[in-house]
Structure formats: structure tokens, C-alpha cells
Amino acid sequence: MTAELPGERSPVTSGSELAGLLAKVARGDEAAFAGVYDRFGTLVYGLVRRVVRDPAQSEEVTQEVLLEVWRTASRFDPGEGSARSWLMTLAHRRAVDRVRSAQASVQREARAAVAETDYDVVAEEVETRLDAQRVRRCLETLTELQRESVTLAYYGGYTYREVAALLGVAVGTVKTRMRDGLIRLRDCLGTES
Amino acid sequence: MRLRRTDPHTLAGAYAVDALNAADRESFERHLVSCEACRAEAASLRDAAGRLAEATAAVPPARLRGLVLAEAARTRQQPPPVRVAERVRRSWHGVGWPAAPRMAVAIAGVGILVALALGTLLINDQHRLRVAEVQRAQIAAVLNAPDADIMTVPAQTRGSATVVMSHADHALVLTTARLPVLPPTECYQVWLMGTHRIRSAGRLPAPKQGMTAPMIVAGVVAGDRMGVTIEPAAGSPRPSSRPVLMLSLPSD
Numbered sequence: 001m002t003a004e005l006p007g008e009r010s011p012v013t014s015g016s017e018l019a020g021l022l023a024k025v026a027r028g029d030e031a032a033f034a035g036v037y038d039r040f041g042t043l044v045y046g047l048v049r050r051v052v053r054d055p056a057q058s059e060e061v062t063q064e065v066l067l068e069v070w071r072t073a074s075r076f077d078p079g080e081g082s083a084r085s086w087l088m089t090l091a092h093r094r095a096v097d098r099v100r101s102a103q104a105s106v107q108r109e110a111r112a113a114v115a116e117t118d119y120d121v122v123a124e125e126v127e128t129r130l131d132a133q134r135v136r137r138c139l140e141t142l143t144e145l146q147r148e149s150v151t152l153a154y155y156g157g158y159t160y161r162e163v164a165a166l167l168g169v170a171v172g173t174v175k176t177r178m179r180d181g182l183i184r185l186r187d188c189l190g191t192e193s
Numbered sequence: 194m195r196l197r198r199t200d201p202h203t204l205a206g207a208y209a210v211d212a213l214n215a216a217d218r219e220s221f222e223r224h225l226v227s228c229e230a231c232r233a234e235a236a237s238l239r240d241a242a243g244r245l246a247e248a249t250a251a252v253p254p255a256r257l258r259g260l261v262l263a264e265a266a267r268t269r270q271q272p273p274p275v276r277v278a279e280r281v282r283r284s285w286h287g288v289g290w291p292a293a294p295r296m297a298v299a300i301a302g303v304g305i306l307v308a309l310a311l312g313t314l315l316i317n318d319q320h321r322l323r324v325a326e327v328q329r330a331q332i333a334a335v336l337n338a339p340d341a342d343i344m345t346v347p348a349q350t351r352g353s354a355t356v357v358m359s360h361a362d363h364a365l366v367l368t369t370a371r372l373p374v375l376p377p378t379e380c381y382q383v384w385l386m387g388t389h390r391i392r393s394a395g396r397l398p399a400p401k402q403g404m405t406a407p408m409i410v411a412g413v414v415a416g417d418r419m420g421v422t423i424e425p426a427a428g429s430p431r432p433s434s435r436p437v438l439m440l441s442l443p444s445d
Binding site: 181183 | 203204205206207209210211212213214236237238239240241242243244245246247248249250251252253254257258260261262264265266268269270271272273274
């Protein structure tokens with residue numbers, strides 16, 4: 001346990017930069033919006049791709065997410081959390097909504113194997129290797145059950161009940177492991193960055 | 194099910210990674226309304242969860258950039274929450290919930306509302322006049338209270354609500370404008386959400402030219418939030434959908 005208070009946030013790379021860009025986007029600044037795309041497009045697309053898997057659908061969802069950023073930038077409230085968190089929440093919710101719609105999940109399973117291959121190729125091109133390493137290192141500090149609960153939900157888009165079924169453990173156990181795992185992750189990332 | 198008895202606090206992690214189904218999420222968000230510490234924890238866990246995306250960054254296909262920028266260029270942006278006031282309060286916690294602005298009453302604004310209230314009530318049918326008179330007196334009392342606050346908050350969907358609140362009277366007057374029209378099987382229902390319970394404040398009247406007549410809501414307690422949900426036409430004993438509109442009522 002660290003002394004970090006619940007309300008405190010670890011410094012996040014480019015977080016305040018994004019808040020500045022969003023303020024301009026809210027005023028219709030298309031160059032600032034292009035800046036959001038250029039700086040954060042890889043994060044959004046990578047996450048969506050990881051959850052949705054299917055490349056064509058991932059592109060659609062990425063497009064939806066970024067357009068939502070454009071449309072609703074004026075609704076971003078720094079008092080409610082970091083800009084980065086706001087953006088990633090938009091992206092994750094959209095991706096999860098997509099995979100939970102019944103039709104999409106059928107397609108996802110059918111195409112998962114195909115998508116896996118070229119995903120790794122794409123990931124190789126990414127420059128944010130240090131960030132990625134830090135996250136992976138912090139994930140290693142979680143217990144196996146915590147890590148699996150968190151990653152199946154976040155990267156897999158599964159509900160906690162589905163995660164419980166996948167792991168063969170009680171629903172209540174999964175809920176507490178998700179929370180404990182995220183607390184540990186938060187504390188690790190907070191002290192490392 | 195046993196699940197129902199579990200402490201809602203334990204859902205904070207699942208909530209942060211979007212692992213709740215719609216019903217669970219709704220009940221957890223209702224819990225968040227009354228739990229400041231839970232909101233702070235949920236925000237910090239969501240922040241941590243969001244950083245998991247750093248491990249999956251991937252360069253999108255080059256053509257996507259042009260598509261996204263072109264689409265944005267022809268897409269109308271949402272306006273910011275209307276700032277009636279300088280002083281901004283936080284409302285319902287969660288992504289996309291607009292902040293609820295507030296200010297000390299501008300006399301002119303209240304004058305317009307009074308005129309609107311009286312005008313609307315006076316054109317009511319004769320047999321409703323007694324009720325109307327009582328309501329009119331209550332509404333006038335709130336609108337003219339020395340401590341009245343006026344707030345405007347945008348709805349999640351479209352339109353907005355304007356509230357004039359008097360702490361001394363423990364009452365508020367609510368009008369709405371341009372909310373999406375509902376089918377006859379549904380209504381907008383108003384709720385007061387306190388620390389311990391949620392109570393119905395009744396259904397919004399049918400709109401005329403997009404606006405609803407002023408509605409008096411009594412029994413407001415310090416720290417209450419006001420929410421509006423879409424319910425079956427007869428109303429519901431408890432909210433059955435996510436609020437289309439939420440407002441933190443000033444507590445001082």
C-alpha cells in the first residue's frame with residue numbers, strides 16, 4: 001500500500017497536453033483535433049483493436065470514438081477526471097458496446113484468429129514502448145487472479161460474470177480481485193511515473 | 194440471488210473496466226450519487242484502467258486520419274453546458290454528465306419565470322383553478338424567495354431544465370425546454386435523490402411548444418440531487434432507466 005489518496009492522480013504523459021487540445025477542439029479548432037488524432041490515435045485504435053479484434057470494425061469504432069471527441073469536447077470537465085481518462089473511457093465503452101452487441105460478438109469469434117496475426121505486426125510499429133513496458137511491469141505485480149480478472153474485462157470486453165465463468169471462480173471473488181488488482185495497478189503506475 | 198446482497202462498494206473495480214452489464218452499472222451509478230468516497234475511488238480506478246491502453250497502442254491504417262478529419266469537418270459540435278453562472282458545481286459523476294451551473298438569482302430572469310408561471314397557470318381549465326391557485330402561490334413564493342437560486346442544466350439527450358430553488362422554502366420550481374418528445378406510453382419523471390433514498394417528485398407535465406409548465410417540487414433537503422428519467426406513462430415507484438438529466442442542488 002502506498003500513501004496515495006484516492007483523489008490523487010499520477011502524472012500521466014501528455015495528459016495536460018490533451019486537456020489543452022480538447023479546449024481548442026471544443027471551439028471548433030480542426031488543427032487541434034488533428035493533433036488529438038496524431039498524439040492519441042494510436043492509443044485509441046490500439047485499445048479498440050485489442051477489444052474488438054476485427055480490423056474493419058475496429059476502424060469503424062475508432063472513427064466513432066474520435067468523432068465523439070470532436071462532438072462532445074465541450075462537455076469534458078477537468079473537475080471530473082483527467083483528459084486522458086475521459087478519452088480512454090469513451091474509447092473503451094464504445095469498443096465494449098460493439099463486442100457486446102450479439103451480432104458483433106459472433107463475427108468477432110469467427111475472425112479472431114485472422115486478426116491476431118497482423119495485430120502483432122501493427123503493434124511492432126508503435127513508438128510508445130516505454131509506456132507499454134511500464135504497464136506490463138505493473139501488471140506483473142498483480143496476483144494471477146487479479147491480473148486475469150482485470151485483463152479479461154479490460155482487453156477482452158467481458159462482464160465480470162463472464163470473467164467468473166471463464167476463470168471458474170465465484171462472481172464475488174472476481175469483483176474483489178478486479179478492484180484489488182486495479183488498486184495495485186494504480187499504486188504501481190503512480191509511483192513509477 | 195445472493196449477488197443482490199453484496200456491498201456495492203466492491204463493484205468499483207468492475208465499473209472501472211466496464212465489466213458491468215447495463216442493470217449493474219445503473220445501480221452502481223445510483224450508489225455513486227450518494228457516496229463521495231466511492232466517486233473518488235471509481236475515478237482513480239478508471240484512470241488506472243485507462244492506462245492499460247498504453248500496452249496496446251497500435252498505429253491505425255493511414256487512410257483513417259483523412260476519413261476522421263473529413264467527417265469531423267462536416268459534423269456539428271455539441272454546445273457546452275449552459276453557464277448561467279460563474280459558480281460551477283459538480284453533478285452526477287461519470288463521463289459525460291454535465292456540470293450544473295448555478296448563480297444568485299438575476300431579478301430579470303425570475304421575472305420572466307414568474308410571468309411564465311402565472312400565464313401558464315391562468316389559462317388552465319376552470320375546474321383546475323383551485324389547485325392552480327395553490328400551486329401558483331407556492332411557485333410565486335419560491336420565485337420570490339430572497340434566497341432563490343436559478344440554475345440551468347442541459348439534458349443528456351437534447352434540451353435543458355431550469356430550476357429556481359429556495360432553501361428557506363425547501364422547494365424548487367422546475368421548467369424544461371426542448372426535451373425530446375416521448376411516445377404516449379412514456380413520461381418524464383422527476384426524482385429527488387438524497388443520501389439515503391430516492392423519491393419521486395411526480396411526472397413532468399406535457400410540453401406546450403416544447404416547454405413544460407412550471408412544476409413545484411416540495412420537500413427538498415440539503416444535498417439532494419434532482420434527476421429526470423424516462424418512465425412508463427403511469428410513472429414508476431423507482432427510476433428504471435438512467436437519468437436524462439441530473440442536477441446537484443445547492444446545499445447552502
